[in-house]
Amino acid sequence: MCTSRRDFVRAGLSCGAYLATAGFALPASVRSAFAARPRGIVRATEPWGRIEELAEGVYAIVSTPLGGDFTTISNGGLVVGRDSILAIEGYGSPAGARWVSDFAEETLGRRPTHAVLTHYHGDHSVGQGGYRDRPGELRVVSTSETLRLLEADTQTERLLPNMVLQDGETSTEIDLGGRVVRLVSREGHTSSDVTVEIDEPRVTWCGDLVWKDMFPNYVDAKPSRLMRAVRATLGDVGATFVPGHGEMSDRAGLQNYVEMLEHVGDAATEAFRAGQSAAEASAEYTIPESLGEFVRFSPTYYEVAFNAWYGDLGGGDR
Numbered sequence: 001m002c003t004s005r006r007d008f009v010r011a012g013l014s015c016g017a018y019l020a021t022a023g024f025a026l027p028a029s030v031r032s033a034f035a036a037r038p039r040g041i042v043r044a045t046e047p048w049g050r051i052e053e054l055a056e057g058v059y060a061i062v063s064t065p066l067g068g069d070f071t072t073i074s075n076g077g078l079v080v081g082r083d084s085i086l087a088i089e090g091y092g093s094p095a096g097a098r099w100v101s102d103f104a105e106e107t108l109g110r111r112p113t114h115a116v117l118t119h120y121h122g123d124h125s126v127g128q129g130g131y132r133d134r135p136g137e138l139r140v141v142s143t144s145e146t147l148r149l150l151e152a153d154t155q156t157e158r159l160l161p162n163m164v165l166q167d168g169e170t171s172t173e174i175d176l177g178g179r180v181v182r183l184v185s186r187e188g189h190t191s192s193d194v195t196v197e198i199d200e201p202r203v204t205w206c207g208d209l210v211w212k213d214m215f216p217n218y219v220d221a222k223p224s225r226l227m228r229a230v231r232a233t234l235g236d237v238g239a240t241f242v243p244g245h246g247e248m249s250d251r252a253g254l255q256n257y258v259e260m261l262e263h264v265g266d267a268a269t270e271a272f273r274a275g276q277s278a279a280e281a282s283a284e285y286t287i288p289e290s291l292g293e294f295v296r297f298s299p300t301y302y303e304v305a306f307n308a309w310y311g312d313l314g315g316g317d318r
Helices: 005-011 017-023 028-033 096-108 122-132 143-150 223-233 252-274 278-284 301-313
Strands: 043-046 049-055 058-063 077-078 085-088 115-118 139-143 163-165 171-175 180-186 193-199 202-205 240-244
Touching: 005 202, 043 096, 077 096, 077 193, 077 202, 085 096, 122 139, 139 143, 143 163, 171 301, 180 223, 223 252, 223 301, 252 278, 252 301, 278 301
Parallel strands: 085 115, 115 139, 139 163, 202 240
Antiparallel strands: 043 049, 049 058, 058 077, 077 085, 171 180, 180 193, 193 202
């Protein structure tokens, strides 16, 4: 089932493609420590990730691609109701979605009836066809903006969502039968992000608005909106958060991530007002040791972040 590095990169450059290409250059200690601490009961483990049960009918998929297997790449999940099962994310390959679907049938006796894409990047969307090559009806849910971006990407082969959240909808509920899932439209990592939230237990799947112990990819980001979306997403101090990449955490464990985003924004703003170029300013930038270590999967990530902030500060489309 292993998805090769070459096949993944061919599938489309995105956050996970940087992870796949640069992960090999990271020290072995970093690779082995990546997302290594389970928060729930581990129900399945493969070289590319594990499935953790957080409560009855609630599962998180935590991807561990730095060993070289890119079957899933992104994190995701399963939420089970009496009538339906919702899968979260399409992953970086059809084999990843197929693995999650097979787990559902083997463990729960049913396959997913719904799948939600938190945004359009390939490591979260390329593989959703893997759900559909198994028997049964499947509704793949996204925002209309995510669908538009997927349709515009003619370089990557993938199936498209067939259930679209309407423009202007800020929150949509899907009743799975005895369990309601809330899809909240947000913006920041891309022009259209979705968080997936349940109240019992309180769990939020953040997509790539939130990364754990990693510096995020700002390639499509609108940083000021990203800051607002992250604060709103992490507003529930009692929830468990499943980030787009990295291990699960609570709000306290992600405080340094919020502070790091703020520090990047302050540094970029100061440099912009001083007339420095993004390249010059980012070359001088470092994250304070007091905030901890944030892995970068590309040496360009600081410059990408500063360029995004410069776009915001200059009043451009970014």
